[in-house]
Amino acid sequence: DTGVSQDPRHKITKRGQNVTFRCDPISEHNRLYWYRQTLGQGPEFLTYFQNEAQLEKSRLLSDRFSAERPKGSFSTLEIQRTEQGDSAMYLCASAERQGVVEKLFFGSGTQLSVL
Amino acid sequence: TQLLEQSPQFLSIQEGENLTVYCNSSSVFSSLQWYRQEPGEGPVLLVTVVTGGEVKKLKRLTFQFGDARKDSSLHITAAQPGDTGLYLCAGEGAGAQKLVFGQGTRLTINP
Numbered sequence: 588d589t590g591v592s593q594d595p596r597h598k599i600t601k602r603g604q605n606v607t608f609r610c611d612p613i614s615e616h617n618r619l620y621w622y623r624q625t626l627g628q629g630p631e632f633l634t635y636f637q638n639e640a641q642l643e644k645s646r647l648l649s650d651r652f653s654a655e656r657p658k659g660s661f662s663t664l665e666i667q668r669t670e671q672g673d674s675a676m677y678l679c680a681s682a683e684r685q686g687v688v689e690k691l692f693f694g695s696g697t698q699l700s701v702l
Numbered sequence: 703t704q705l706l707e708q709s710p711q712f713l714s715i716q717e718g719e720n721l722t723v724y725c726n727s728s729s730v731f732s733s734l735q736w737y738r739q740e741p742g743e744g745p746v747l748l749v750t751v752v753t754g755g756e757v758k759k760l761k762r763l764t765f766q767f768g769d770a771r772k773d774s775s776l777h778i779t780a781a782q783p784g785d786t787g788l789y790l791c792a793g794e795g796a797g798a799q800k801l802v803f804g805q806g807t808r809l810t811i812n813p
Contacts, residue, residue: 591744627806627808629804630745632800632801635800678744687733687752688750688752690747691735691747691792693746694744695743
């Protein structure tokens with residue numbers, strides 16, 4: 588499978604614990620996005636990378652959230668001291684630019700439940 | 703911050719009917735995309751529109767980009783149960799900015 592893969596698919600954790608999610612993008616894509624989606628809403632931008640450089644981080648993200656993309660390949664998103672409000676689907680997307688258009692290819696997401 | 707408003711938020715119709723969903727903004731976008739999302743999966747790209755006034759067709763789906771590049775519509779002809787899903791519009795601002803999404807239209811087609 589040459590698509591975007593995310594691991595784990597589901598994560599249940601207790602409030603206060605740390606969690607880390609992994610995203611493996613399509614290998615030839617140099618841009619990678621993280622979004623968060625709650626039930627019935629559209630994806631909400633969290634951060635994105637061009638190669639290993641983090642270009643932008645949403646102001647909605649507290650300092651409990653950190654993302655990395657070492658060597659410009661896979662990416663990890665870590666949430667420290669999780670809160671119930673962090674429960675959501677975390678989506679990763681690999682991006683391909685075709686002229687003026689950037690097309691996103693999403694993984695299946697990691698569903699986080701904080702108890 | 704560029705915002706996209708989608709309407710309606712929910713739509714439930716009978717198989718065979720036609721429908722239109724809308725995506726509106728006060729901002730100009732260099733391109734606008736439509737995605738469809740199934741439960742438990744990530745969104746899948748349907749189409750991209752770039753030029754003001756552009757119309758694209760994908761089988762029974764017709765997408766239009768507004769002349770001023772601030773809005774878009776998706777029209778489905780003779781809807782089928784397989785069209786059920788969350789339809790999302792997403793826009794990219796000038797200068798290769800990040801893609802921002804609307805809140806989506808949840809469409810249900812009843813047999």
